[in-house]
Amino acid sequence: GAGVSQTPSNKVTEKGKYVELRCDPISGHTALYWYRQSLGQGPEFLIYFQGTGAADDSGLPNDRFFAVRPEGSVSTLKIQRTERGDSAVYLCASSPGTAQTYEQYFGPGTRLTVT
Amino acid sequence: DQQVKQNSPSLSVQEGRISILNCDYTNSMFDYFLWYKKYPAEGPTFLISISSIKDKNEDGRFTVFLNKSAKHLSLHIVPSQPGDSAVYFCAAGGGATNKLIFGTGTLLAVQP
Numbered sequence: 297g298a299g300v301s302q303t304p305s306n307k308v309t310e311k312g313k314y315v316e317l318r319c320d321p322i323s324g325h326t327a328l329y330w331y332r333q334s335l336g337q338g339p340e341f342l343i344y345f346q347g348t349g350a351a352d353d354s355g356l357p358n359d360r361f362f363a364v365r366p367e368g369s370v371s372t373l374k375i376q377r378t379e380r381g382d383s384a385v386y387l388c389a390s391s392p393g394t395a396q397t398y399e400q401y402f403g404p405g406t407r408l409t410v411t
Numbered sequence: 412d413q414q415v416k417q418n419s420p421s422l423s424v425q426e427g428r429i430s431i432l433n434c435d436y437t438n439s440m441f442d443y444f445l446w447y448k449k450y451p452a453e454g455p456t457f458l459i460s461i462s463s464i465k466d467k468n469e470d471g472r473f474t475v476f477l478n479k480s481a482k483h484l485s486l487h488i489v490p491s492q493p494g495d496s497a498v499y500f501c502a503a504g505g506g507a508t509n510k511l512i513f514g515t516g517t518l519l520a521v522q523p
Contacts, residue, residue, distance in 0.1 A: 300454070327509060338415075338500050338513030339455065352510060387454055391509070398443045398462075398504060400511060402454035 298323070300403035302388050308409045309378055317373040317406045321390030328371050329400055330363055331387040339387055339402075345371060346393060378410045414438045415503050417514035425522050430488040432517050434501030437482065441512075442505030446475060446486045449498045449516070459486070463505075491521045 301320040309315050321328050327346055331339035341355040345365045353363075360378075365371040375382055385407050389400035416435045424430045434444075443462050447455035461468040461475045461484070468475050474487045488495055498518050502511040 329510065331511075331513075336515065338502075338515050339511070341510040341512070344510055355510065389454075398445060398460050399457045401457060402447075404452070404454045 300388055300390055300401055302386075302403040302406050304406060305404065306407045306409075308411060311378060311380060311410055313378050315375050315378055315408065317375075317386050317408070319371045319373070319388030319390075319403060321369065321371070321388070322401055324392070325390035325401075326368065326393035327391045327400075328365060329389040329391075330371070330373050331389065331402075333385045333387055333405070342373070375408075378408075380410045383408055383410045412437075413515075415501055415512045415514040417499075417501055417517050419517050420515070421518040421520070423520045423522060424491045426493055427490045430486075430491045430495065430519055430521065432486040432488075432499050432501075432519065434484050434486075434514055435482060436484075436503050438503070438505075438512075439479075439482065440505050441503040443503070444475070444477060444484050445502045445504070445511065446473075447500045447502060447513075448495075449500060455500055458499075488519075491519075493521050493523050495519060496521045 303318045330342040333339045344352040348368045360376045363373045385405040387405045389402045391400045445460040446458045449455045459473045477484045498516045500516045501514040504511045
């Protein structure tokens with residue numbers, strides 16, 4: 297079946313601009329996660345959705361970052377007033393959301409470059 | 412504060428031999444641990460997981476060992492194949508949030 301998809305695959309933007317990154321989870325997966333990976337580091341948690349609601353947004357670095365999942369499927373990560381330090385690969389993952397299911401399945405990521 | 416640590420940035424192994432990748436953690440509240448494999452320009456791919464109530468889980472050529480008293484886990488790949496060459500991430504999770512905490516990764520190179 298289809299895996300997690302993310303669009304765009306690459307995004308170059310100027311400092312101060314607004315960007316939106318989209319994630320399409322695996323069909324039927326109720327849990328959705330956003331992570332950010334910088335060069336030489338492991339993925340770093342940003343936010344977790346169970347259904348439509350953000351169950352944990354403790355990883356969002358500041359109020360310039362916001363994410364939504366209005367219908368419990370597709371999610372959009374929104375970054376306002378982008379800064380050069382926001383440059384990273386943004387990864388989305390989904391999981392069935394059932395108890396005792398730990399695995400999260402990742403998409404290919406969106407590489408964001410802020411110039 | 413790095414809760415999950417992979418102290419070896421790289422490892423080189425001959426084809427057919429065993430690869431052992433190591434991971435240490437500091438938070439005793441973690442419920443489960445996972446290993447992911449990542450090729451360049453792709454997202455991490457789930458390999459194998461282990462619950463904190465077990466000390467070993469095996470899936471084909473991959474075995475994960477957990478030593479809770481030492482807060483240490485390892486991934487064994489045997490026999491190693493050139494296609495196993497990738498970056499391997501250790502991750503840990505637990506509690507209500509389901510978020511994963513990742514290590515910094517180990518680059519495995521399997522030489523033909």
